[in-house]
Amino acid sequence: MKPARFDYHRASTTLEAVALIDDLGEEAKFIAGGQSLVPMMNFRLARPSALIDIMHIGDLDSIQRDGDALVVGALTRHRTLETSTDPTLMGGFALLPTAARWIGHTPIRTRGTIGGSLMHADASAEWCMMARLFNAQLRLEGPRGRRTVAADDWFQGMFSTAADFNELLVEIRFTTPRQCGALAEFSRRHGDFATAAVAVAFDVVDDRLCNVGIVIGGVEGVPVRAGEAETLLEGASVGAVDVDGAARSAAAGVAPMESEPREAAYRRHLVDTLTRRAIHDALATGVQ
Amino acid sequence: MVTLPTSGESQQWVGQPLQRREDARFLRGTGRYTDDVPHAFALHAAFVRSPIAFGVIRSIDVRPALEIPGVIAVLTSADLGHATLTGFLDRDEFIKTAMPILANERVRFVGEPLAIVIATSRYIAEDAIEAVSYEIDEFDPIVAMDDAQRTPQPIHDEAPDGVLVDLRMFNDDELEEVLATSHVVVDETFRSGRLQAAPMEGRGCLAEWIDRDDQLVVTVSTQLPHQVRTGIAQALGLAERQVRVIVPDVGGGFGFKAVLGREEVAVAAAARILRRPVRWAEDRLESLTASFQGREQEYTVRAGFTEDGVLTGLAADIRCNIGAYSAFPFTCGLEPIMAATEFLGVYKVPRYASRSRGIASNKPPSNAYRGVSRPQIVMVMEGLMDRAADRLGIDRVEIRRRNTIRAEDFPYSGPNGITYEPGSYLEALELCAAQVEAAGWRQRCEEAAPGFIRGIGIANFSERNAYGTATMGLRRMPMTPGFEVAHLAMDASGDVTLTSGTCSAGQGHETTFAQIVADRLGIAPDRIQLRQGDTDLTSFGWGTFAGRSLVIGGGAAAVAARRLAVQLREVAAQLLSVDADDVELVNGHARVRGTGASISIDEIAKTVHFRSHLLTDREEYLLESHGSADPSGMFSNGCHAALVEIDAGTCAVQVLDYLVVEDCGVIVNPLVVDGQVRGGIAQGIGATLYEEASYSPDGQPLAGSFMSYLVPTAAEMPPISIHHLETPCYQTETGVKGMGEAGTIGAPAVILSALNDALRSRDAWLEHVPVTPADIQRLLALPTKMESS
Numbered sequence A: 001m002k003p004a005r006f007d008y009h010r011a012s013t014t015l016e017a018v019a020l021i022d023d024l025g026e027e028a029k030f031i032a033g034g035q036s037l038v039p040m041m042n043f044r045l046a047r048p049s050a051l052i053d054i055m056h057i058g059d060l061d062s063i064q065r066d067g068d069a070l071v072v073g074a075l076t077r078h079r080t081l082e083t084s085t086d087p088t089l090m091g092g093f094a095l096l097p098t099a100a101r102w103i104g105h106t107p108i109r110t111r112g113t114i115g116g117s118l119m120h121a122d123a124s125a126e127w128c129m130m131a132r133l134f135n136a137q138l139r140l141e142g143p144r145g146r147r148t149v150a151a152d153d154w155f156q157g158m159f160s161t162a163a164d165f166n167e168l169l170v171e172i173r174f175t176t177p178r179q180c181g182a183l184a185e186f187s188r189r190h191g192d193f194a195t196a197a198v199a200v201a202f203d204v205v206d207d208r209l210c211n212v213g214i215v216i217g218g219v220e221g222v223p224v225r226a227g228e229a230e231t232l233l234e235g236a237s238v239g240a241v242d243v244d245g246a247a248r249s250a251a252a253g254v255a256p257m258e259s260e261p262r263e264a265a266y267r268r269h270l271v272d273t274l275t276r277r278a279i280h281d282a283l284a285t286g287v288q
Numbered sequence B: 001m002v003t004l005p006t007s008g009e010s011q012q013w014v015g016q017p018l019q020r021r022e023d024a025r026f027l028r029g030t031g032r033y034t035d036d037v038p039h040a041f042a043l044h045a046a047f048v049r050s051p052i053a054f055g056v057i058r059s060i061d062v063r064p065a066l067e068i069p070g071v072i073a074v075l076t077s078a079d080l081g082h083a084t085l086t087g088f089l090d091r092d093e094f095i096k097t098a099m100p101i102l103a104n105e106r107v108r109f110v111g112e113p114l115a116i117v118i119a120t121s122r123y124i125a126e127d128a129i130e131a132v133s134y135e136i137d138e139f140d141p142i143v144a145m146d147d148a149q150r151t152p153q154p155i156h157d158e159a160p161d162g163v164l165v166d167l168r169m170f171n172d173d174e175l176e177e178v179l180a181t182s183h184v185v186v187d188e189t190f191r192s193g194r195l196q197a198a199p200m201e202g203r204g205c206l207a208e209w210i211d212r213d214d215q216l217v218v219t220v221s222t223q224l225p226h227q228v229r230t231g232i233a234q235a236l237g238l239a240e241r242q243v244r245v246i247v248p249d250v251g252g253g254f255g256f257k258a259v260l261g262r263e264e265v266a267v268a269a270a271a272r273i274l275r276r277p278v279r280w281a282e283d284r285l286e287s288l289t290a291s292f293q294g295r296e297q298e299y300t301v302r303a304g305f306t307e308d309g310v311l312t313g314l315a316a317d318i319r320c321n322i323g324a325y326s327a328f329p330f331t332c333g334l335e336p337i338m339a340a341t342e343f344l345g346v347y348k349v350p351r352y353a354s355r356s357r358g359i360a361s362n363k364p365p366s367n368a369y370r371g372v373s374r375p376q377i378v379m380v381m382e383g384l385m386d387r388a389a390d391r392l393g394i395d396r397v398e399i400r401r402r403n404t405i406r407a408e409d410f411p412y413s414g415p416n417g418i419t420y421e422p423g424s425y426l427e428a429l430e431l432c433a434a435q436v437e438a439a440g441w442r443q444r445c446e447e448a449a450p451g452f453i454r455g456i457g458i459a460n461f462s463e464r465n466a467y468g469t470a471t472m473g474l475r476r477m478p479m480t481p482g483f484e485v486a487h488l489a490m491d492a493s494g495d496v497t498l499t500s501g502t503c504s505a506g507q508g509h510e511t512t513f514a515q516i517v518a519d520r521l522g523i524a525p526d527r528i529q530l531r532q533g534d535t536d537l538t539s540f541g542w543g544t545f546a547g548r549s550l551v552i553g554g555g556a557a558a559v560a561a562r563r564l565a566v567q568l569r570e571v572a573a574q575l576l577s578v579d580a581d582d583v584e585l586v587n588g589h590a591r592v593r594g595t596g597a598s599i600s601i602d603e604i605a606k607t608v609h610f611r612s613h614l615l616t617d618r619e620e621y622l623l624e625s626h627g628s629a630d631p632s633g634m635f636s637n638g639c640h641a642a643l644v645e646i647d648a649g650t651c652a653v654q655v656l657d658y659l660v661v662e663d664c665g666v667i668v669n670p671l672v673v674d675g676q677v678r679g680g681i682a683q684g685i686g687a688t689l690y691e692e693a694s695y696s697p698d699g700q701p702l703a704g705s706f707m708s709y710l711v712p713t714a715a716e717m718p719p720i721s722i723h724h725l726e727t728p729c730y731q732t733e734t735g736v737k738g739m740g741e742a743g744t745i746g747a748p749a750v751i752l753s754a755l756n757d758a759l760r761s762r763d764a765w766l767e768h769v770p771v772t773p774a775d776i777q778r779l780l781a782l783p784t785k786m787e788s789s
């Protein structure tokens, strides 16, 4: 379990990182916290010819407010987000620190970055779900300049994203704050990737739910939105939310990756349960 | 029968909750494990492993690998003279097959070593692995035990039907008649999944040929130093003396290291061939998929009961998936023999018959894993009790009570031919049942939140351990384990060095052995140093497994200590001009009873070493002794109870609370006993709810890392309360019984029992482990008994 040979480069600016990778070609890879890449290299499932260490780029480790939006630098550690609970900064995004706590174990959270997680694009990754839930705009820096991709267009299939090999993810802009939100997850063992996870967020205006988002992680190859269930809840009065209907519709709407029928049935059952729990919990956050 | 400790000898250290002496170094990371042993010149080994489960090797081409800078050698089976290891039993029902050190002609599981690469670093060695090419013609693999019937190609030609061992040790002509006339017959099939012991430290070794000593020195992480020596010597054609096995700290064994692996032999062979030091430390992928596994078993049983729930007879057909090879030295007969022989546990079963088979498959070989078959047989026996209780409408504790071997039955001889020395089987059951009531578990079951279901399980069982040569001889291994010899030497400053052929894998032997010796010498345990794990330093011994170390190794140490005490008293008597019979050893002094005269033991030691001319009456010099022990083997026993909760929403199972009643005879150190119980339960919970070394139908391992092989963490552990009973066993002088496996043995049975209790409204039973959330979902989806009636 030792990686194949690779060269190591250290970039100190975004431009340098992009220039380096453009130069080194498709076989090279950025390395951020290394919490996904290094295990894959050790199994020799990934064998980059060169690593470009981006952890020393100074200005990508920050959490800022830009009006409604929360702007997070790609090198921000999971742990930094987990401990960012200042309501003036995190207003409308209080679910992000909560979600961070579900990522692996503390040592992993102190190394792993939000950018690495979104680039790795595991379907059950908390940041991938949050990106969809809060309609993130992902900003890429490439040899031909900058571009921005919406979270809904980001995930292209299992572990694959809209980014090109020579593009550096620099910033994640969560655009739609919501008053209420919750994440319900299940993994068999503490600290593991979720077997399934459901995140729910909405606003409550005049006692009615609006801007409802429901994202399901870990069940399909990418995090998916439960569109029908969202519609069902949109406009519902707080006292009469059809939790049952939403949960059933979310469960019916997923196409689990598991081919084994019992496992697939189980995933559906989990989605039903977690949707239920997430809606209940989200409603409770509104009460506070 | 051995002599008991003489009265008047104070037992001040045995029984004390002494902090383990080992803990400071283990917890600070200053222990020394095999891969920590420095060697400036060691080369690194890595193995080319088969990606194919079953096939014929057409060719292996190592030349491209040799061109990589830093690669020293790539050796295949022929380079090792087609060396093999053969673990066999000398009995008709056992088919002898060899395990080549490196695959020869055939590959029989994914991960089987085809070649060993030696390079200047492990990185380069792994590059070289990729450069070796080979052609393998594939056969359909045998993965599940039933596959053997439909595949024409046998794994070993010697066993066309795939059955390597077929034991019919227990027969009873009248059993069928008895079952036919029994009030009820519970007829069930139980299964348990394949496991890996997953010690923190995987296997590893460092081998070097030393010309000066004409010796191959092999530092290795093992539970069996001397058997590793024998195996390496046999495989490489060396005399025993020419192999020295050194075992530093071992980071967990659990039976997984009660074996000699082919990798250690290959590394030793490479070191000898190249005359250069070679080291190897397996990575987790190798450990999980290419080492040793176990526990994949199936039991088809029929148990007859009277109307009152009394067992009338039991028939069992036991099948163990033993993997591709018979492991050395305990063989693929290990699981089948244990299962058949010890099946009946704490219960009186008038009639018993069993057939017990070991079936080969294209998976890594099986070897001992903590408890060996007992976790299964207890799960089966307790499962039968629960089902009979349900069918007969008898309380679950009551039906166990009616069948349990009682105090007045001892010594009890069962139809399995074993005579049981006294235990506290019924007492443990009663205490455990009482504790369940006292802890308010019934109330807690009622209090489950909506959507959550709770249940209580109970399991009463025994753990046979410390098998001596008399018992081991019945197995008919070519080498019969069982005895231990201990040596003691007191040095000039009064400190004592004890050597033993047992070999700790982290259990705290340094602490507990010292407690036993300390009492007999009247000195503090910190004056006693245990040395183990070096075949040039200790007498020949049998290592550590099956709860034998403290019983047999500690028993031998007790004898040696008693003899050394005699020497100390005699010297003291000379120096004080009194009769040795009047001298007692207390608190570091030899004291004359009644007079108050005394001399310190340090002073005695100094005199013996530095002024021996004063001791004109002594025939011997120095202060040295030895002792040995070879008990036939004994049963410790215990009763576990668990309170579990099912979350109907996620179908997850949580063990909320856990109760243990444990009787391992005289307790030398309660901290160590409780630690063993807790660790064992953690592994039992893993086996029941989390872990499985699963395989695809084409024989590919699916659990190659800790992301998929789910070892439970502290977060999955329930609180555990432990209650002790002490029924001493004087097969050795200490009264100790072994107890290292009990936790692992009881947990699957008790959790399954609790789950079936929680699910009792459903007309279905869980009869396998591990239980996954998908299993729970399937049962929860069934109509409840009320709905269906």
Ligand SMILES: Cc1cc2nc3c(=O)[nH]c(=O)nc-3n(C[C@H](O)[C@H](O)[C@H](O)COP(=O)(O)OP(=O)(O)OC[C@H]3O[C@@H](n4cnc5c(N)ncnc54)[C@H](O)[C@@H]3O)c2cc1C
Pocket: A029, A030, A031, A032, A033, A034, A035, A036, A037, A038, A039, A054, A074, A075, A102, A103, A104, A105, A108, A111, A112, A113, A114, A115, A116, A117, A118, A119, A120, A122, A124, A125, A126, A127, A167, A168, A169, A170, A191, A192, A193, A194
């Ligand atoms: C035991 C364990 C448990 C875990 N559990 C969870 C969990 O429960 N939930 C979860 O979400 N994650 C989990 N993770 C993964 C963890 O969150 C990783 O930190 C994360 O997936 C990757 O972030 P990283 O910074 O470590 O990226 P790296 O591993 O360094 O890189 C990952 C990939 O992203 C690319 N990359 C990284 N940064 C950039 C960038 N800025 N621009 C372009 N490309 C980039 C790399 O080239 C690489 O392909 C776990 C990891 C481990 C080891």
